Amino acid sequence: MTDYRRLRVALLGAGAVGSQVARLLLKHSGELADRAGATLELAGIAVRNLDAPREGDLPRELFTTDAESLIVGADIVIELMGGIEPARTYLLQAINSGADVVTANKALLATHGPEIFDAADQVGAEVYYEAAAAGAIPIIRPLRDSLAGDRVQRIMGIVNGTTNYILDRMDTEGAEFADVLADAQRLGYAEADPTADVEGFDAAQKAAILASLAFHTTVPLESVHREGITSIDKTMMDAARHAGYVVKLLAVCERLGDESEESISVRVYPALVDRSHPLASVHGANNAVFVQAEAAGNLMFYGAGAGGVQTASAVLGDVVSAARRHIAGGVGVGESTLANLPIVDIGRVTTRYQITVEVDDRPGVLATVAGTLSDGRVSIATLEQTVAGEDAATARLVIGTHKALEQDLSETVERLAASGVVERVVSVLRVEGD
Incomplete structure (x- = not known):
């Protein structure tokens, strides 16, 4: 047998992912x-x-409640506790002690990423986080390394399995x-409290991480x-299906403008x-990330976005990379966030829309609606009218628009609601993926 150098690995957290990481480290120690x-020696598991x-x-x-003592002397620290504290404190301790760190903690990276990457850069350590976005799907390394010489123009992805499962079943x-x-x-x-998933918080954290990598710019979560x-109902799903669409919760990261003013x-x-x-064909709890790059063209990454053993696969890939770096020596590769591109408000984004309204079914209504849209610089691409009320006094209009500025669209919808002919604005959904 080869006489390998021994590296001490400290594991923080033994939940669904942590327990699988520990199991696989022990089971496949020879292969790894x-x-x-x-040799990757699992020194202990802090819980x-x-x-x-x-x-x-x-x-x-292997188990201990003394995480700080476990970190001391570790070559690689794997943080799978989740949350902000004490995970942030432990990661900074590990980095300052000279260890490389592996984490799947999207919330921590989305809120304190610059601090953690800065600390690693100061001591020549490295932070690995493939499992922090889209679970088992390899997307962090392609963005950070494989596409580093290209210009990513756009990322559009399904990065939350819970919401995709819900929307997929509502559709099918x-x-x-x-x-x-x-x-x-x-x-x-879904958790007992599903807020992080269904209100988009989880997806927003992953979007911040992906955008930071793709555009070499620090993207704060609040941006x-x-x-x-939670506003998506059966009626909206039926209308989408009828129009040839499916509803997905998307993370969209986009480069705007030209090279002179990006x-x-x-x-x-x-x-x-x-x-x-x-x-549209991503079903169940799966994730997928669609990347558009200037030279590479269109790329798609698909697979399990969650799950203990699936996410453990991504974590262990990072552990192997960290071990190789330790053996080779040298300083870690810092994060490339020097572009510092400005992050624009949603109002300056241009896309297409589908507006569904209920209106009085009487002469002149369509002209009023069309005039209001035109005045707001929103151009109609398609229009479908159906009877909405049992007494046929109300009609439902489904209006597809050409590309429009979000701010213009928002103001126009407000004017439609106050126009006197619109009984109710049923929904406004953006159309993505042209």
Whole structure:
């Protein structure tokens, strides 16, 4: 057997992902040593409660509640605790002690990423975080390394499995939001408090990370426009299906303007995607990220966006990379966030829309609606009218627009609602994926 150098690995957290990482580190230690060029010794697993029930049959002697002592002397620290504190403190301690760190903590990176990357840069350590966005899908390395010599123009992705599961079942089965959410919670796809998923917080954190990498610009979480899916109902899904679309919660990161005056937009919202687009065929709890680059063209990354063993795969890939770096020596590769492109407000984004309104069914209404849209610099591409009320006194208009400025569209919809002919604005959905 090859006599490899031994590297001490400290694991913080033993939840669904952490327990799988520990299991695989122990089970495949020989293979991992051959790939990494070093023996990866699991020095211990820090947890809050030694007696909490856990998946897998892990040796009890590995567990400790003393994370700080475990970090001391570790070559690689894997943080899978989640949350901001004490994860932030432990990561900074690990970095300052000379360890490389591996994390799947999207919330921490989205809020304190610059601080953590800065600390690593100061001591020549490296931060690995492939599992922080889109689970098992390899997207961080392609953006950070493979496409580093290209200009990424746009990222459009389904990066939250819970919301994709909900919207997919609403589309394919005609189910109601509340019923599918309850099923998702029962199956473990959604938490008892699903706010982070259904209100778009989880997707916004991942969008901030992806945009920072793609555009070499620090993207604060508060700069990400966020909308959730709680307003999506069966009627909206039926209308989307009838028009040839499917509703998906999308993270959109986009480069705007020309090279002389560039900016970026980062946003998360439910949008209509044409059924011919690759993202429309992403079903269940899967994730997919569609990347458009100047030279490479269109690229798509697809797979499991969550799950203990799936996410553990991405974590262990990072561990092997960190081990190889330790063996090779030298300083870590810092984050490239020197472009400092301005981040624009959602109002300056241009896209297409589908507006659904209920109006009085009487002569002159269509002319008023069309005039209001025209005055607001919003051009009609398609228009469909159906009877909305049982007494035929109300009609429903589904208006597809050409590309329009978000600010113009928003102001125009407000004028439509106050026009005297519109009874109710049913929905306004953006159309993405042209």
